[in-house]
Amino acid sequence: MKLSPKLELAGVSLRDMTEADIPAVDILERRLFPVDAWPLQMFFDELAQPETxxxxxxxxxxxxxxxxxxxxxxxxxxxxxIAVVPxxxxxxxxxxxxxxxxxxxRRRRAADVLLEVRADNPRAQQLYVRFGxxxxxxxxRYYRDGTDALIMRLELNKPHEGDTA
Structure with a gap:
C-alpha cells in the first residue's frame, strides 16, 4: 500500500489487518469508543469475510x-x-x-461509499468532507449515548479534491 512520503519518513506503515492484530485493535477500540466499542468477536467475524x-x-x-x-x-x-489514536x-x-x-x-467496483459519523465529531466530519x-x-439517537449519526456518501464516479482517483 502506497503512503505519502511524509508518512513514510515518519515511520508509518499500512498493511492488511490479521487475526493476530485483533487483541491490540480491541484494546484501542475500547479506549477510543468506550460507549460503542465493538465486541471482540465482531473483528474476527469481519476478517472471516474477505469476499466482502x-x-x-x-x-x-x-x-x-x-x-x-x-x-x-x-x-x-x-x-x-475508522480510528486513529489521539x-x-x-x-x-x-x-x-x-x-x-x-x-x-473502487477495486471492488462500488458506485458509492457510505459511512456513519457521530454528529458530535467535527474532526472526522471535516476529514470526510475533504474527501468529497x-x-x-x-x-x-443512533449511538448508545443518544448521539445522532450523520450518514455521508461519496459518489465514486465524481472526481474529488482529496481523492486519489
Missing amino acids: RRYVVAEVAGEIVAYAGLMCIEPIADVQT EFEGKGIGSAVLTELIDEA FEQIHVRP
Whole structure:
C-alpha cells in the first residue's frame, strides 16, 4: 500500500489487518469508543469475510496507531470503522487509511461509499468532507449515548479534491 512520503519518513506503515492484530485493535477500540466499542468477536467475524470485507492497520514502530474497515457489496461500499489514536491525529494517518478504503471500494467496483459519523465529531466530519463525502441523512439517537449519526456518501464516479482517483 502506497503512503505519502511524509508518512513514510515518519515511520508509518499500512498493511492488511490479521487475526493476530485483533487483541491490540480491541484494546484501542475500547479506549477510543468506550460507549460503542465493538465486541471482540465482531473483528474476527469481519476478517472471516474477505469476499466482502477489507480491514487495514497503520503502525508506527510496530505499534498499531490506526485501523479501518470496509464492507463492499456491489454497488455499495460502507466504511465499517475508522480510528486513529489521539496521539497520532493530525499527521495524515486518517487520510491514508481512508484513501486505502476508497481505493478498495473502487477495486471492488462500488458506485458509492457510505459511512456513519457521530454528529458530535467535527474532526472526522471535516476529514470526510475533504474527501468529497456529503451528508445525506441523519439517524437520530443512533449511538448508545443518544448521539445522532450523520450518514455521508461519496459518489465514486465524481472526481474529488482529496481523492486519489
